[in-house]
Amino acid sequence: MAKKLKEVLADAGISMDLQSxxxxxxxxxxxxxxxxxxxxVKKLKDIYMDTLSSxxxxxxxxxxxxxxxxxxxxxxxxxxxxLKTAFAHSTPAIYxxxxxxxxxxxxxxxxxxxxxxxxxxxxxxxxxxYQEALKRGSASxxxxxxxxxxxxxxxxxxxxxxxxxGKFGVRQEEIPAMxxxxxxxxxxxxxxxxxxxxxxxxxxxxxxQIMRSIICMFDSGYTxxxxxxxxxxxxxxxxxxxxxxxxxxxxxxKVAGKxxxxxxxxxxxxxxxxxxxxxxxGLQKWVNNYAKEARRLDKITKDxxxxxxxxxxxxxxxxxxxxxxxxxxxxxxxxxxIHLAVLNEDAISGMSPGRMGQVLYPYFEQDIExxxxxxxxxxxxxxxxxxxxxxxxxxxxxxVVGGVLSGNTFNNLCVGGLDKDGQSAVNRLEYLILExxxxxxxxQPTLSVLxxxxxxxxxxxxAMEVIKCGTGYPAFMNSRTAQEFxxxxxxxxxxxLEDVRAWAIGGCLETSPGVWKPLHLxxxxxxxxxxxGQPTSVGVHxxxxxxxxxxxxxxxxxxxTGEKVYEPHNKKLGTYEEVWEQFKLYWQKTCxxxxxTNNIQHDIWRKNNMAVINSYLKPDCLDKxxxxxxxxxxxxxxxxxxxxxxxxxVNSLAALKKLVYDDKEVSLKTMxxxxxxxxxxxxxxxxxxxxLADQEIREDxxxxxxxxxxxxxxxxxxGNDEKYVDDILLAWENFFCEDATKxxxxxxxxxxxxxxxxxxxxxxxxxxxxxxxxxxxxTTFADASMSAFPGTDRNGPYALLNxxxxxxxxxxxxxxxxxxxxxxxxxxxxxSKKLLDLTRAYMRKGGFxxxxxxxxxxxxxxxxxxPRNYRDLMVRVAGFTQYWVxxxxxxxxxxxxxxxxxxx
Amino acid sequence: MEKVxxxxxxxxxPIDVIKGIDHLTGQTVMADKEAPKDYEAMPKCxxxxxxxxxxxxxxxxxxxxxxxxxxxxxxxxxxTCEMYANK
Ligand code: SF4
Numbered sequence: 007m008a009k010k011l012k013e014v015l016a017d018a019g020i021s022m023d024l025q026s027x028x029x030x031x032x033x034x035x036x037x038x039x040x041x042x043x044x045x046x047v048k049k050l051k052d053i054y055m056d057t058l059s060s061x062x063x064x065x066x067x068x069x070x071x072x073x074x075x076x077x078x079x080x081x082x083x084x085x086x087x088x089l090k091t092a093f094a095h096s097t098p099a100i101y102x103x104x105x106x107x108x109x110x111x112x113x114x115x116x117x118x119x120x121x122x123x124x125x126x127x128x129x130x131x132x133x134x135x136y137q138e139a140l141k142r143g144s145a146s147x148x149x150x151x152x153x154x155x156x157x158x159x160x161x162x163x164x165x166x167x168x169x170x171x172g173k174f175g176v177r178q179e180e181i182p183a184m185x186x187x188x189x190x191x192x193x194x195x196x197x198x199x200x201x202x203x204x205x206x207x208x209x210x211x212x213x214x215q216i217m218r219s220i221i222c223m224f225d226s227g228y229t230x231x232x233x234x235x236x237x238x239x240x241x242x243x244x245x246x247x248x249x250x251x252x253x254x255x256x257x258x259x260k261v262a263g264k265x266x267x268x269x270x271x272x273x274x275x276x277x278x279x280x281x282x283x284x285x286x287x288g289l290q291k292w293v294n295n296y297a298k299e300a301r302r303l304d305k306i307t308k309d310x311x312x313x314x315x316x317x318x319x320x321x322x323x324x325x326x327x328x329x330x331x332x333x334x335x336x337x338x339x340x341x342x343x344i345h346l347a348v349l350n351e352d353a354i355s356g357m358s359p360g361r362m363g364q365v366l367y368p369y370f371e372q373d374i375e376x377x378x379x380x381x382x383x384x385x386x387x388x389x390x391x392x393x394x395x396x397x398x399x400x401x402x403x404x405x406v407v408g409g410v411l412s413g414n415t416f417n418n419l420c421v422g423g424l425d426k427d428g429q430s431a432v433n434r435l436e437y438l439i440l441e442x443x444x445x446x447x448x449x450q451p452t453l454s455v456l457x458x459x460x461x462x463x464x465x466x467x468x469a470m471e472v473i474k475c476g477t478g479y480p481a482f483m484n485s486r487t488a489q490e491f492x493x494x495x496x497x498x499x500x501x502x503l504e505d506v507r508a509w510a511i512g513g514c515l516e517t518s519p520g521v522w523k524p525l526h527l528x529x530x531x532x533x534x535x536x537x538x539g540q541p542t543s544v545g546v547h548x549x550x551x552x553x554x555x556x557x558x559x560x561x562x563x564x565x566x567t568g569e570k571v572y573e574p575h576n577k578k579l580g581t582y583e584e585v586w587e588q589f590k591l592y593w594q595k596t597c598x599x600x601x602x603t604n605n606i607q608h609d610i611w612r613k614n615n616m617a618v619i620n621s622y623l624k625p626d627c628l629d630k631x632x633x634x635x636x637x638x639x640x641x642x643x644x645x646x647x648x649x650x651x652x653x654x655x656v657n658s659l660a661a662l663k664k665l666v667y668d669d670k671e672v673s674l675k676t677m678x679x680x681x682x683x684x685x686x687x688x689x690x691x692x693x694x695x696x697x698l699a700d701q702e703i704r705e706d707x708x709x710x711x712x713x714x715x716x717x718x719x720x721x722x723x724x725g726n727d728e729k730y731v732d733d734i735l736l737a738w739e740n741f742f743c744e745d746a747t748k749x750x751x752x753x754x755x756x757x758x759x760x761x762x763x764x765x766x767x768x769x770x771x772x773x774x775x776x777x778x779x780x781x782x783x784x785t786t787f788a789d790a791s792m793s794a795f796p797g798t799d800r801n802g803p804y805a806l807l808n809x810x811x812x813x814x815x816x817x818x819x820x821x822x823x824x825x826x827x828x829x830x831x832x833x834x835x836x837x838s839k840k841l842l843d844l845t846r847a848y849m850r851k852g853g854f855x856x857x858x859x860x861x862x863x864x865x866x867x868x869x870x871x872x873p874r875n876y877r878d879l880m881v882r883v884a885g886f887t888q889y890w891v892x893x894x895x896x897x898x899x900x901x902x903x904x905x906x907x908x909x910x
Numbered sequence: 911m912e913k914v915x916x917x918x919x920x921x922x923x924p925i926d927v928i929k930g931i932d933h934l935t936g937q938t939v940m941a942d943k944e945a946p947k948d949y950e951a952m953p954k955c956x957x958x959x960x961x962x963x964x965x966x967x968x969x970x971x972x973x974x975x976x977x978x979x980x981x982x983x984x985x986x987x988x989x990t991c992e993m994y995a996n997k
Contacts, residue, residue, distance in 0.1 A: 179985035
């Protein structure tokens with residue numbers, strides 16, 4: 007048997023033990039905190055746990071049928087009509103025991119294709135459309151992405167079910183229609199039209215090469231064009247659907263035929279208001295269909311309790327079809343409806359409910375006071391919401407849903423933060439939201455605490471309890487750091503101190519702008535926060551930093567494919583500075599080309615596929631009469647450049663600097679040979695493990711590279727509070743945060759840096775050769791942007807925090823640090839206090855985000871061997887929590903390998 | 911009355927592509943299993959007056975306003991189609 011790296015190192019007296027700060031007990035240790043949900047919720051959760059991700063054609067069919075009828079109509083009206091017809095024809099699906107109803111499609115975990123965005127990826131691989139997508143590079147990443155084999159993923163076709171994109175099950179009876187509908191969009195989708203015009207960018211060929219080499223993970227304008235933002239529920243809550251229509255009718259009359267000084271788009275306000283009316287009517291019909299179904303179910307049901315519940319559902323839906331909600335449960339139903347409506351409008355991940363506890367608080371406060379609801383009933387509803395949100399799927403390609411999202415859709419619920427007047431915004435409902443995170447441990451909504459020193463201690467301690475469930479939430483986000491970033495980025499758009507405080511997280515950990523609006527309920531006024539910005543994590547997606555370094559070392563050629571990506575630099579790279587300078591030039595070339603091509607894709611999106619519903623929910627679209635495409639939002643400078651593989655790059659640069667340039671232990675030529683030869687190891691895919699320790703040495707390599715590989719592994723590594731390598735991180739951050747602002751979005755605003763990796767460290771690692779830090783070909787990069795590479799942080803968690811806080815994190819939209827801790831290290835109240843101290847220490851140093859996996863690595867190892875026993879096991883991946891069995895193997899391996907802290 | 915599969919029955923709500931809940935009994939049932947004899951059929955295009963079959967899983971919706979008439983597929987649920995009329 008071929009030797010594994012950990013055995014080779016053990017022979018040399020080097021331990022690859024991935025524990026730090028002590029020794030974990032021999033026995034597997036379970037998580038400390040576990041509680042059960044209400045019985046009805048448990049039943050619905052049980053259904054979910056046994057549900058396959060399923061898709062059908064219904065929405066797609068009606069949208070297409072209507073859209074194709076109006077080819078001479080104004081685009082925004084055409085889109086609104088198509089949406090209206092699609093919503094009006096969605097078959098209602100209500101399940102016994104539900105109190106909050108409505109679904110994306112008529113399945114428990116349903117979704118549907120949106121060929122108006124992109125259609126090639128779900129064609130058969132031999133189909134010309136799919137081949138075309140491969141050529142463009144947009145399908146390359148699919149080949150490097152894998153879904154987890156368990157849970158609800160339909161990874162293979164069976165019986166009468168066809169597997170699409172390795173995840174979605176579609177009934178055979180629907181397939182011919184699905185393909186026919188897709189083909190109707192050929193040449194018309196945002197993907198196809200975008201491609202037609204992006205080809206006019208002079209360096210388009212470089213872009214194709216960048217995509218094919220997986221230097222960039224995926225295009226932006228047609229994949230998930232919206233999301234990573236905070237929704238705004240204010241208008242439906244304050245005015246109801248009838249009120250919104252009335253408002254739009256009045257404003258329409260006011261602006262008809264008037265430019266009001268805006269000769270470019272002033273006249274468009276008329277059509278935009280008309281579109282708002284049309285789309286809202288579609289939503290009303292959708293709600294009405296559900297109400298009718300609830301009435302029908304009431305008639306056919308015998309169980310008196312269930313009958314009453316169907317009646318209650320029908321009454322609530324009939325009310326909110328027209329009016330603003332009056333009670334907590336009506337308001338909750340209203341926001342569930344709105345949330346799903348927006349998710350059906352576009353392919354979206356990361357539509358965050360935001361500070362939902364503060365939005366619903368007025369209803370909670372008044373219902374509790376009047377005795378209309380108990381806290382226990384509220385808790386039950388919050389638990390039900392967790393089933394509903396976890397059931398949200400997004401139909402997209404393998405590369406996007408598997409490689410990036412790991413099947414999650416990031417509906418992030420934030421608690422805490424400051425109110426309009428700068429005081430803690432925590433309320434009693436937010437305690438219950440945390441409580442529901444314990445009693446109903448499911449991946450969504452994932453929870454984030456917007457940390458501020460003013461937050462109550464008992465609230466923070468409760469958050470620690472939730473973390474100890476091992477669910478991977480809540481994450482801690484630093485309000486102060488975020489607010490500095492927001493002031494800097496949105497100052498030009500007039501953001502004031504009040505608005506700065508209304509922020510929340512959109513998606514995993516994207517700082518998103520918000521506003522306060524006055525909600526009126528029974529004569530009392532409440533200021534509630536909500537989103538007011540365009541989508542984030544759009545623009546230049548995930549650039550693989552280690553891959554750019556690889557291309558720097560290999561003169562612009564991808565050694566994996568042999569294809570030329572960049573113009574050769576023909577430099578000797580005789581000094582470390584020369585490597586660094588050239589790396590930056592290739593980085594900039596990548597950003598430059600991708601910013602231009604993605605701007606074109608988004609521009610096609612805004613012309614033909616603009617948001618109508620999501621738009622009018624967000625201030626100030628209704629006031630201005632302009633939707634997202636005409637800068638109707640209060641904050642529009644939301645596009646970014648995303649990095650991936652930060653720490654693998656930093657460690658690689660440190661190893662090059664140390665071994666090649668400072669200590670001159672090896673020549674660059676030899677280092678490159680070793681990289682090409684994978685330090686004598688097999689490729690990770692051949693081994694079928696993506697963690698470094700498990701890689702197997704090739705028999706033909708003998709000990710050719712052994713010495714050099716040891717040195718590479720022992721070169722300075724990030725995460726140990728070591729200046730040598732932390733200075734490299736600092737240099738990168740200073741460069742990146744400044745450089746990102748040089749690219750302009752289609753909306754005319756400068757971009758900013760975004761440092762999340764989601765799951766990209768898996769597929770991107772898969773397409774990258776060995777790196778100078780000793781990482782081997784095909785293995786994952788370090789996760790997130792501030793997490794250490796597994797097993798390399800040797801000096802304890804506080805040293806890791808010091809390394810991460812080397813740079814000014816307020817310069818970036820975010821950063822991301824995940825830590826794995828053994829459950830024994832955080833036992834009891836003392837353990838919770840220590841965890842809070844650790845978190846606070848990082849926040850006080852200006853760190854933006856920290857999150858923990860409180861889990862015994864042995865449990866993860868066992869779960870990989872016996873997935874059937876662990877359907878319920880959840881882990882924190884990058885910025886989100888997901889079921890273990892639904893995560894691809896590469897990321898599973900990386901999670902197992904992460905350093906496990908035995909003490910904090 | 912003709913026998914119907916659960917997935918073609920009015921009181922079946924799909925959980926996913928292979929199973930669903932029988933609203934009359936509250937039980938989880940398989941989509942492709944036969945429902946009891948007296949179960950009402952689900953309105954689907956294939957049961958609609960306006961549906962004209964063309965090939966096995968494809969057809970035309972005669973009720974469509976487009977020119978030429980838009981296609982329809984037999985398996986599509988039609989409870990929300992206002993033009994649905996039983997064959
Ligand atoms: S009228 Fe409606 S139900 Fe009948 S075939 Fe056309 S789409 Fe189907």
